[in-house]
Amino acid sequence: MKVGFIGTGSMGSLLIEAFIQSGALLPEQIRVSNRSPEKAQKLAKQHPGLTVCSSNTETASQSDLFFLCVKPLEFKTVISEIKDQLEARQIAISITSPVQLIHLESTLPCKVAKIIPSITNITGGGASLCMYGSRIKEEDRQLIESLLSYISRPLEILESHTRITSDFSSCGPAFLSLFMEKWIDAAVEMTGIDRKTLNALAGEMLLGTGKLLTEEGFSPEQLQERVAVPGGITAQALTLLESNLNGLFYQLIQTTHDKYEEDLAKLDAAFGFTINRPRY
Template sequence: MKVGIIGTGNMGKVIIEAFIESKAISPSNLNMTNRRLKKAKEIQEKNGGHVMNSNEEVIRSSDIIFICVKPHDVYHVIEENKDSFTGNQCVVSITSPVSVDQLQSILPCSCARFIPSITNRALSGVSLLTFGSQCSEDWKQELTKLAKHISTPVGIEEVVTRVASDIVSCGPAFFSYLTQRFIDAAVEVTEIDSETATVLASEMLVGLGELLKKDIYTLPALQEKVCVKGGVTGKGIAVMEKELGEVFEKLFQATQEKFEEDTAETRSQFGV
């Protein structure tokens, strides 16, 4: 199976490197291109694969095509090359504002959406899958198999696309930000240096992930085990309860509002 990647930006690169490292695909079966070919060639030098000069060339040379461009560019990539797609291919968008129904409205082939997470680069975490109503069973199985090499694939309905993506795809950035603030505050208030605090916080997160992965504790159980009544942790939790307020509710409200803006533009492009 020939895999095509259109767009080798951050997430395109993550997908390429994860697929190759996990041996989901062989470099000889990878076709890729980018608006700036230099970026694609840099990936090729490290991972192998074939860099092609145009989107059309990737489409004509591949069985499954991942479109890894910005939401508002997906329509243009498809429309400019619509005569190059064939009915036996599968086209996959990796962006939440473009629905599988929109892809199906202008493509003659199987369509799906695969929303990755940067955690997939470590061959871990979750990826989100949504299949079009006209997507063949064979392609559902093939895409799921690819996703399993680098993640735990979870099928989602259109209605939860944004919030699921916030948790899986945006979540690493959100919690990285919180962790950095956690580290910066420790350095500012105490005698610890930034390097030591960073190592301690990073290893703590790795250990926390292992506890959850092995089902040793649930999130509430973890809080209960660590938070001794009247102890230091309890004091810290009390501060967080007071100061965080509705920060996460406001976060999801903001991402939903941005999602509505983006989907309004893609609806105007696709007409559905």
């Protein structure tokens, strides 16, 4: 199987690295193209055997399955460039959340799907959110999820839930990292402890907490109950956090959805759609 990547920016290159490191793909199976050719050439030097194509059309036409790893407002241009070179048997996969399956199916003659990866996939962890177009058959779904299972836990979702699920699986590592950064900053300043120690402790804590939630079946509420003794230090600190965080996460969701809907409206206009969608 030949697998293409149109766009080798942050997430495109991450997926390529993850698939190669996990053994899901050999470099010889991979075709890439990028707006800045030097980025694609760098990947080829790191992974001998990987083919750098001269155009997006070449990448798409030479691949059985290819990932579209470009920014939302670049999509219409890329789609227009490659659509006439595609066959019905091929599978195009968008990793860009505002791009809708209907945008792709209305323009491309091939099968289409959408996945939302996460930076955690480079470790073989985290989820890959999966959505499938109407032309995808069961064997196509199994092929996609088999590939993704090397680097993640594939999870099929409703496309209408793309943004909120992405907040957790894809944006979540950055949100939690900011929380950790501010907590560590305060600890270093107030106690003099070295940052390296706390970085390591925070990482191990997050890893262990993740296992309690995924492998041991704890809910967030149950974890708090197990750790916080009534009247104890943790319980008092949780009260402080709850009072200060009250309302913040509603603002967080509104912020991510506002940006998503802004991009979605621009994509609808670019693809000639006028659709009234529910907000959440």
